[in-house]
Amino acid sequence: MFEKLTDFALKNRLLILVLGVLTIVAGYYSYTRLPIDAFPDVSQNLVQVFTVTEGLAPEEIEKYVTYPVETAMNGLPSIKKIRSVSNFGLSVVNIYFEDNMDIYFTRRLVNERLQEAKEQIPEGFGEPALGPISTGMGLILFYYLEDSTGTYSLEELRSIQDWVVKFNLQTVPGVTEVLGIGGYEKQFHVILHPERLLRYNVSLPEFIETIKANNLNVGAQFLERNAEEFIIRSVGLVTSLEDIENIVVKSDDGTPIYLSQIAEVKIGGAIRIGLQTHNGVSEVVSGHVIKLYGTNSSTVIGRVEKKMEEINKMLPEGVRIVPYYEQKSLVVAAVATVTNALVYGIGLVVLVLLVFMGGIRPSVVVALAIPFSVLFAAILMRRVDLSANLMSLGGLAIAIGMLVDGTIVIVENIERMFHEADPKESKMHIIARACAEVGRPIIFSIAIIIVVFIPLFTLQGVEGKTFGPLAYTVAFAMLGSLLFAIFFSPVLASFMMKRKKIKENDKNNSGETGLIKYLLLIYRPVVKFFVKRRSFAVGISVIILAIGAVIFPQLGSEFTPKLQEGTIALRLTMAPSIALTESTRIAQIVERRLMKVDEITGVVTRIGRGEVGAHTDPVNSAEMFILLKKPEEWVNGSNQEELQDYIRDQLGEIPGVATNFTQPIEMTVDELLEGIRAELAIKLFGDDLDVLKEEADKIAAVIGEVRGAADVQVDQISGTPQLLINVDRHAIARYRINVEDVQETIQAAVGGATAGQLFEGIKRFDILVRYHEEHRSTPEQIGNIFVQTPAGAWVPLKQLVTMKEVVGPRQITREDNQRFITIQCNVIERDIGSFVEEAQQAIDKQINLPTGYFVTWGGQFRLQQEANKRFAVVIPATLMLVFLMLFSSFNSLKNSLLIILNIPLALVGGVVGLWLAGENLSVPASVGFIALFGIALGNGMVLVTYLNQLIRDGLSYDEAAVKGASLRLRAVLMTAMTTGLGLTPLIFSHGMGSEVQRPLAIVVVGGLVTSTILTLLVIPSIYRWFSVAPIKAVPATTKEIK
């Protein structure tokens, strides 16, 4: 059957050629249109619903906003989880969907349900809106506005940001949102002096209504005059500060009382829940550009940068946009790392081919396999929406050496046949024969390499998303190389390779060329020696295995090496009760400390959050972007990690601030994952926050007693001081005041109330009515706010309410429609399964949870268990599949076992390689081991097939072993060296992202060394034990084998 494929190719050479060219063209087309990212996007399929309700405490947000939104989302298809956070002034509901759902479809589903939710949210409590159409990788560019003149106020700069910069940037294709932060949003402030309200007897609601009633335009259809239509519009909008001042609030005895008599009107800034600072000296106005889902980061950034140049020209003299973070250089660097590795890899592979093939023509045929397979993979990548990134391109870099393996074997065989064959035999026939001889093992060995990657496809979560693309591209490229080997290499060989004139004296030399001739001089006696003394071969194998067994436990382990993004970010967490002014002061102290480090050229800090869409941090959290000199100018560290350590040292402990060094993308992704990092996470669900806290503390105490418990920690859910104003119903009854009147007064007087907007062209600014600072800054002053009774008398608030200072929740988190609190715990020196069992029993016995309260057990251990369970099935299944393939290829259990024997010895090489390089056992290393399986199996297969053939030809085992090994030396060495050298650029690369690829490459290269030794020495040696025929019946074997 396999022969037929090759025959078909050889018979339709032109068709095949055309197809090949088409594939390459289509591949190139696809490649240039692949979206390019730095890393695979690991964020989950998530739709976020944001609702901003200014000034509302977490409890109210939860009750009025979060709950209706959350419940409306229940029952949508393919929902994984609904999680919500109710913060001060902000509700965020995260709806996680299954990964296979289309993002636009999920958004539509959510949006439909949101209409329901909107009806449930009381008037004035905010409009829920969907988050940007983006992912955790979407924050592609941050900038701030630099004012070199020093004359622009923060309000003016913010207006420039909101109405000029943002406006224009949002038109750039691929930009889904631009979020502003910092400075002050311009507002028109109407600052009330309460005693004047008393003096003129104007109540606060009346006052606000008056402003609203004096600010509108209307249209009144049209007028016909002289057969013409005149559109009638009546203009009554306030257009300036003076217009507001001249609003008549009341008329007393014919004397108009103007607004300016009661209040001051001035331009001011909106109340802030976040800002940005710069270098510890000033505040800055800033913007965050978010790219649209599925667009190409570097292209979008390029467009944004171009647009920025245009905008810079529009901006007032001295004001300039300064980008301080962009993902493009990261993307470029990450892609450069792998493309460099690819290019060097290809170069090295070609070099190997030239040296071993001893001719340019066959080398070209083999080398062509690389572009073909890579471009073939590109076509498939585009089909399955895989972006070009560090991991997917990394997969290609890994595969480079393997891509040529199949073709090498074929071409090498063709070449050998050309030498050996009868000069009268036609060229085509020889090629067909050569292909037929090795076709089957090639197909199987490549198929096996693809199959061994199956376990990687079953990885879930972050690892799955990180390494999935790698597995895909390897599989795609290998498939391409298979097609090339079967169809294209014979055709190309027929066109390009020439039969050499055979000299008589060369005949015994089997046409071996240059280098191989000398290698054989050494190799042949060695293999003979091994074949004679099998115990020696076994001994060596056992020793190698023993070395592996000794070294293996010494390897450290880590999950995934951290991807270095090239930008250092520092996250500060301050006291939950901290005020924005204080957190700004502290952040600037930290900024000043950082600025003392030589390598740091600037620091830009975001405190709290700006416009809603990306960040939800409260004001006690700050994120610092540390801007660095070029790496060449670093003195105190040669790479990011070292420099980061140095900066950490220089920074020292910061009193009252928890610090955490991280990176921009890492930070966003962590934020979206909201995962729990501890092994064990017990979630206690229930209604009452106090009860939750109390019971959680009890559970923590019980768990702490269980043997093996470490780092038991209960979530801090409270810590935000509140001034709780309770309306005294009896008191208001005496004055016949409604609760609403009291509440509205409190809201407007203390927090401010919006009384319409002022338009300046298309710009619109809120008109905010609020008491003068002197009348609302302390609880005493708030107590003195006056409320007018229906009878017209004025009553101070103190007489109507009770005020209490309490500590409230800092935020309320919910999952699956319920409030919860988490108790985290790690387990040491004991098996986690038994620990959980014991802990569960202890809790059941000692803690009596109130009705409606329950616990769930989860955490990393659950994920790990699930992953292990999955692997426990998938890996043996894969091995079974491999074994079946081997078996169906050889029809022999023993042969299959001999080939599988390759695996453990190859693994040892990988382990030793890791140990020598000082790397840990990690997920990428495991991926390397998987690749190693395939390669080792492939090598073994080709050799064993050939040995079998020689046996069939009537040679004795020992003769066959020596002859076969010698003949296959070139092929085995070449495939090993191409694969190994193809990977070496990754080992020595220090580029962006190389830290993830390195362990993988080391494992494969290390493993190749041992597995090649095994293939060349041990397999021929012990072949006779695993051969298909009885040992003694040597001469008769050929006939018995079918």
Next chain:
Amino acid sequence: MKLLLIYICTFLLVMTPVALFAGDGHDHDEKSEQSENKKQDDHGDEHGDEEKIVTMTNEELVEFGVFLSKAGSGVIRKEIVVPGEIAVNSDRLAHIVPRFTGIIKDVRKKVGDPVKKGEVLAIVESNESLKAYEVKALMDGTVIDKDATIGEVHSTDMPAFLIADLDTVWVNLSIYQVHLPFVKLGQDVIVTLGHGQKSQEGKISYISPLVDEHTRTATARVVLDNKSGEWRPGLLIEGIIGISTSEASIVIPKTALQRIDEVDIVFLQSDEGFIPQPVVIGRSNHSSVEIVHGLTEGQTYVSKGGLTLKSELQKGSFGEGHSH
């Protein structure tokens, strides 16, 4: 031998990958997490028994704006703020009524003119006697109202002039029900126009025995010296009534107080560092507070910037950012 080898190989083959996957993964993360948590524990997550000390160098105190003071005695003045109005001193007001109904022949003074006692304000021709007579000022003061026009017939049931002595004015303070029990005769009042404008001191000289039926407020009155004439009747003012003034042996600013776990504390400086000292609070006003227990004279405490110290104590419980 052969079988054994086959067995070993198969075993290795099956076990190695399983071990690889089962073993790799989260160990490293856990380790770092553990050490992080340990560190947090060192900072003291559980409050109570263990001694908790925060150390900061002098440079850090300056850098982070932490100020120290020595505990000592002080005065706590409790105040309430009430709205009020400047009114004419009714005790120093004269209604000038023409003795007989008649035609006003001449008006000599207009509103705002200062007058002396006995000065002629207007000439009226009596309807009965048809004689002109002089209407004179009854006291020194200022004409604050006038209802006299030449030629009109002025009756005797209405004053033609109001003369007030504006050297003193009344400050009528509205005392609400909640404040009423604290307001006493003789208490000091600072009368102020607010917003950094003029202010002047006075004493409460009268408290109305009734509460106004309409406004439900009682009136407390201060007679204010107004030689300058700036306290114009009709002005709205704020009165800050000192309802009690007391000496206390330890008085500290309110900025020194911090709350940890519902307990008030003050950070005390000791040789090892700063210790959170629970204190019992006595009387207080908007800015100062008396410490009844927990602080002794001469001790050095943190008077401002204590949040930094409190944060440092509780740092371990901040968690990672805002999530989970």
